[in-house]
Amino acid sequence: MGLRGGIMAFVAAGIVLFVAGFDCANACRLGTPGEPSRFERVPESLEPGTHVLVFEVDGADRLTLRPISKDEDFTEFFRPAMITNDTGGVVVAQPLTSLVQRREPVSVVKFRVLCESPSPFTGSDSLLVTLYIEDVNDHPPVFVGDPYQVTVDELTPKGMVIYDGIMAKDKDKANTANSDIYYWISNGNENLKFSLSPLPRGGAAVVLEKPFDFENGDREMNLTITASDRGAPARLSRAQLTISVKDGDDQPPLFTAAIYRASVTEYPGPQMRSLQLLLRTEPPILAYDGDLAIDQRLNYRIRSGNTGQHFSMDSATGALTLVKLSTASS
Structure with a gap:
């Protein structure tokens, strides 16, 4: 009885040891040996279903994504995918544009890809993924409140600001060349009567450079204002400013x-x-x-x-x- 029990214990122990050894040899693996992490640049314009990352997979039953922390959980924008038996990847699940258009734009996303071994084996592996979301210059500046109109007195002295409501917004990532806007007068200023001056709050003001002369035709002038970002290639838009001159007693x-x-x-x-x-x-x-x-x-x-x-x-x-x-x- 004792011998039988010992044999069973020995057999049981052997089974445990056998299983443990088999488990170590057949645990799933992600990436190439010595590759604990991956870094990729990803344009925000990628469509859902596009692969952003491809890696080797060995002995995996399924793949999952896990956030680095609860405060930085961006896994909803991606999903793992088994491409072949030995290849896996990460696919865009939602448009990435919303990340770079947040009040505080997100430009770096981190998460882990995990694999699990098929039953009856146990064991797992993970690959740290860092994605840099590159802003794409896919939005032109959009003028606010255009077309613009202003009425000024003929006797307005030169050097005065006659209109300070020129403003455009760009939906591309803030504080980048793609959203940095500058302005110029592209039409209607042949006599260089006006200039544009940037404003501290953004936008531009129209400055009178030469006096008006109502009697000689300065009664209504139409300026075309162009706003351009500094992306490559740049995107631009135009707005009209109508200046009506009120005759002065001169x-x-x-x-x-x-x-x-x-x-x-x-x-x-x-x-x-x-x-x-x-x-x-x-x-x-x-x-x-x-x-x-x-x-x-x-x-x-x-x-x-x-x-x-x-x-x-x-x-x-x-x-x-x-x-x-x-x-x-x-």
Whole structure:
């Protein structure tokens, strides 16, 4: 009885030892010997189903992914795949664009690939995977609030900012060349009347470099603003800015003629010293505001040559009246 029990114990022990030895020899293996980790660069534009990593597999029943930590679990974006009996891989499961477009972009993803040996063997192996998600310049800048419009006074001095609302956004990864935007005026600035100045908060301001001249045609101007990122190749977009100029009061009234002539056709007689004789001038006395868009009401008056006070002028119409005759004594 003791001998039988010893034999069973020996046999049992032999079985245990045999199984343990077999387990060590047939544990699954990932990658090549001496390859504990893999590093790969992955463009964010990869479509789901695309392989990002391929590695050797030996004696594995199935593959799984395990995050490095709970705070950095990105395994939902990938899935393991057995390609052949001796080849495995990691495949994109979800678009990677959402990783680089987060408020705090994710550019490095780490996880482990684990293999398990088929039954009845036990044992496992793991491969540390580090993926660098490369931002692809797949978004152009997009203007905010365009088209733009502004109304400015003709008398605005040069050097002044006339519009500071130029702004574009880029969905590519922040703080990279793919999202770094610069601006320029690509059309409508042939006379170099305007320039663009970058703003600390981002965007650009339009600066007046030469004075407006409403009377000579500066009434409405259309500028094309181009925004470009610094990716390779660069992506760009355009927006329109309409500048309407409001006429400023910078022009004097203008007469319709340089000289007006009038004559008295009837002599009222020497006994008449005071009268109200409306004079007809050729052409009629008329002036208009040099600031056409303002067209303010004008006031007329005789500036010189009326020392004897023989004439009066209607301040509203400019009509000239003879009010007193000349006398020998005067």
